[in-house]
Amino acid sequence: xxxxxxxxxxxxxxxxxxxxxxxxxxxxxxxxxxxxxxxxxxxxxxxxxxxxxxxxxxxxxxxxxxxxxxxxxxxxxxxxxxxxxxxxxxxxxxxxxxxxxxxxxxxxxxxxxxxxxxxxxxxxxxxxxxxxxxxxxxxxxxxxxxxxxxxxxxxxxxxxxxxxxxxxxxxxxxxxxxxxxxxxxxxxxxxxxxxxxxxxxxxxxxxxxxxxxxxxxxxxxxxxxxxxxxxxxxxxxxxxxxxxxxxxxxxxxxxxxxxxxxxxxxxxxxxxxxxxxxxxxxxxxxxxxxxxxxxxxxxxxxxxxxxxxxxxxxxxxxxxxxxxx
Amino acid sequence: xxxxxxxxxxxxxxxxxxxxxxxxxxxxxxxxxxxxxxxxxxxxxxxxxxxxxxxxxxxxxxxxxxxxxxxxxxxxxxxxxxxxxxxxxxxxxxxxxxxxxxxxxxxxxxxxxxxxxxxxxxxxxxxxxxxxxxxxxxxxxxxxxxxxxxxxxxxxxxxxxxxxxxxxxxxxxxxxxxxxxxxxxxxxxxxxxxxxxxxxxxxxxxxxxxxxxxxxxxxxxxxxxxxxxxxxxxxxxxxxxxxxxxxxxxxxxxxxxxxxxxxxxxxxxxxxxxxx
Numbered sequence: 001x002x003x004x005x006x007x008x009x010x011x012x013x014x015x016x017x018x019x020x021x022x023x024x025x026x027x028x029x030x031x032x033x034x035x036x037x038x039x040x041x042x043x044x045x046x047x048x049x050x051x052x053x054x055x056x057x058x059x060x061x062x063x064x065x066x067x068x069x070x071x072x073x074x075x076x077x078x079x080x081x082x083x084x085x086x087x088x089x090x091x092x093x094x095x096x097x098x099x100x101x102x103x104x105x106x107x108x109x110x111x112x113x114x115x116x117x118x119x120x121x122x123x124x125x126x127x128x129x130x131x132x133x134x135x136x137x138x139x140x141x142x143x144x145x146x147x148x149x150x151x152x153x154x155x156x157x158x159x160x161x162x163x164x165x166x167x168x169x170x171x172x173x174x175x176x177x178x179x180x181x182x183x184x185x186x187x188x189x190x191x192x193x194x195x196x197x198x199x200x201x202x203x204x205x206x207x208x209x210x211x212x213x214x215x216x217x218x219x220x221x222x223x224x225x226x227x228x229x230x231x232x233x234x235x236x237x238x239x240x241x242x243x244x245x246x247x248x249x250x251x252x253x254x255x256x257x258x259x260x261x262x263x264x265x266x267x268x269x270x271x272x273x274x275x276x277x278x279x280x281x282x283x284x285x286x287x288x289x290x291x292x293x294x295x296x297x298x299x300x301x302x303x304x305x306x307x308x309x310x311x312x313x314x315x316x317x318x319x320x321x322x323x324x325x
Numbered sequence: 326x327x328x329x330x331x332x333x334x335x336x337x338x339x340x341x342x343x344x345x346x347x348x349x350x351x352x353x354x355x356x357x358x359x360x361x362x363x364x365x366x367x368x369x370x371x372x373x374x375x376x377x378x379x380x381x382x383x384x385x386x387x388x389x390x391x392x393x394x395x396x397x398x399x400x401x402x403x404x405x406x407x408x409x410x411x412x413x414x415x416x417x418x419x420x421x422x423x424x425x426x427x428x429x430x431x432x433x434x435x436x437x438x439x440x441x442x443x444x445x446x447x448x449x450x451x452x453x454x455x456x457x458x459x460x461x462x463x464x465x466x467x468x469x470x471x472x473x474x475x476x477x478x479x480x481x482x483x484x485x486x487x488x489x490x491x492x493x494x495x496x497x498x499x500x501x502x503x504x505x506x507x508x509x510x511x512x513x514x515x516x517x518x519x520x521x522x523x524x525x526x527x528x529x530x531x532x533x534x535x536x537x538x539x540x541x542x543x544x545x546x547x548x549x550x551x552x553x554x555x556x557x558x559x560x561x562x563x564x565x566x567x568x569x570x571x572x573x574x575x576x577x578x579x580x581x582x583x584x585x586x587x588x589x590x591x592x593x594x595x596x597x598x599x600x601x
Contacts, residue, residue, distance in 0.1 A: 065499055094501030107492040111514040120510075121500045170500070 004079040007178050007210035008041040008064060013073035015056075015063045019283060031283045033059040035234035035290075036073070038309065041178070046204070046211040048221040048242075050257070051231035054279060057214045060231070061180045064212065065099055066090050078177060095125045098171035102183035104163035108155040114141070114166055115151040121174045136173060143206075144169045144199060161192035165199065172203060178210045185220060197224060218261050222246055227315075230254045233282055233290040236309060240316035250318045253291050289321065297322060332594050339590025345583030353399040360393035364550040373566045383568035385558060394550040395572050401551045402580065405466050405535040406528045412470025413531075414524055417477020422508055424478065425485025436482070439475040447472050451534055455543045465544040469531045480523050484516035491515075518595035522588055529584035536577050552577050 016030035034056040041047045049057040063070050064077075066087055075083040077097060082090060101107035108117060115137060122133040138148050144165040155163055164184065171179060181200070185193040197220065204211060215221050221228060222242060229239040230253065238251040249255045256273040263270060275294045280286055286293050292302035301321050309319040333339055352359060361381075368380075368388040376383045382391035420439070424432040442450065454468035488494065489512070497507050538544030539553025547554050552573040559569035 067495060067499060091501045091503070094499065099496070099499040101492045101496060103492055107496050109493040109497075109511050109515070112510075120497075120502065124500060124502050124506070167496075170496075174500075 006040045009076040011074040014071045045226040048213040048225040055231040056234040095174040097178040098176040342583040342586030360396040364397040382572045397550040398552045406531045409466045409469035409531040413473030416474045420478040421481025425482040442475040522592040525588035529581040
């Protein structure tokens with residue numbers, strides 16, 4: 001393992017989904033789900049990817065996990081280049097990088113008991129004998145706040161929050177280094193969300209985990225993240241420390257996004273930035289800046305050239321012509 | 326499992342089918358005890374006699390007891406049904422899992438071959454296969470098994486493709502579970518409901534096809550007591566000795582009815598959407 005401070009490095013990652021059409025199933029276009037993004041995640045930090053539906057944040061997560069083959073670009077896991085390892089070979093390395101899914105009702109096999117769900121990752125990677133594995137399962141289930149007595153039940157006997165705890169246990173039992181959380185709390189009630197988030201924070205410290213947290217809930221993201229990346233139409237618009245992004249957003253899209261956070265104080269005066277129009281078709285994105293059609297500050301240059309992703313302030317990157325003189 | 330039987334009992338129609346099938350199974354297993362005579366024994370002085378206390382269902386043109394032959398016929402029917410459907414269901418499960426899981430070119434090849442089989446009517450295809458292999462009980466079972474393979478393949482394939490959309494499969498891949506275990510542990514148990522329903526329905530189809538093949542002289546060969554063979558033999562005499570055809574036909578109709586009733590009721594019972 002190469003010595004590096006980064007758990008994950010993503011360089012110029014692209015993921016296009018071909019659109020097939022016609023009698024001969026020829027490729028007639030591409031959905032550019034992820035279009036040339038570069039970022040990295042430091043050890044033990046939480047990087048959040050935010051953006052509206054269809055901006056490519058989930059695709060990014062799944063491509064890092066090699067559930068999708070990247071179209072081009074490089075992905076490094078703990079300094080090792082994984083983007084060109086064949087999927088069959090990568091299977092054995094999956095214990096280092098795990099995923100927690102959005103919907104706890106469909107992410108657990110309904111025909112398996114909690115015990116077999118938790119045993120499966122351990123036995124698959126031959127991390128323990130059956131006897132040891134059983135003990136580890138018992139320890140793990142208690143760490144996520146359930147009890148050993150519940151091990152022989154089936155997923156349908158649990159509530160959404162409990163199921164998500166089971167999913168967390170299943171992902172963490174192999175002691176991964178990186179965990180991708182794809183909208184991991186979005187499907188839960190608000191009261192349950194905070195419990196699960198606190199559990200995730202506790203387990204991150206205990207297991208020294210690196211999180212990539214994919215979400216559209218900006219309140220949750222602010223609570224959990226060290227750094228935040230804002231995505232739009234498959235591209236990274238802004239990336240920086242959480243406090244910088246929330247207190248001093250640079251990109252017009254980030255500003256509009258943050259102004260949409262609902263406030264608990266009904267008397268608070270907020271300047272709401274309303275964006276007009278819809279997200280453009282990712283198979284036919286606009287020229288230049290992807291955001292220019294909805295941007296309140298768009299000017300001629302935005303249509304002509306794609307903005308560079310520049311470090312405007314220390315550790316605060318933005319892709320916008322307003323900051324590129 | 327217990328809950329399942331409770332629901333089956335509360336569904337009258339399904340229960341009737343279930344009891345009927347149990348009866349057929351009991352009759353087949355206990356045939357030597359139930360039947361008063363050997364199915365081949367000829368009472369030469371009693372040819373084509375109507376039902377009486379000595380011969381409950383009457384006798385056929387060779388003086389054989391129709392009741393005994395009908396009882397032994399249940400053995401043949403069940404044997405053909407179970408083995409033929411076993412062949413078809415196993416082959417269909419394997420092809421369907423491969424087709425549905427890997428998709429792409431393998432899927433195309435398997436499904437086009439199945440389409441060719443689908444293009445022929447069941448009985449015609451079975452006839453052709455038996456004609457090629459030669460008429461016998463074993464070949465009848467093989468032929469019916471082949472005829473049923475495409476139905477099972479298509480059913481399993483579509484079930485696999487719908488199960489594959491579930492996130493627990495992505496989750497298994499993300500954890501690094503071996504593809505073989507994904508198929509056996511995560512996919513197969515979740516496609517069992519439609520598969521079991523199809524098996525009960527195919528059983529009745531197999532029994533009917535065996536009777537038809539035997540009736541045409543290409544299935545079970547005389548003197549073995551198959552319901553289809555009995556129908557064939559009684560063809561010439563049915564106008565003046567209707568009992569020779571009535572009882573084997575009733576046996577076929579009732580057995581098939583029971584399997585269909587059970588199949589329909591299982592389809593509802595195993596459908597999670599219809600669960601209260």
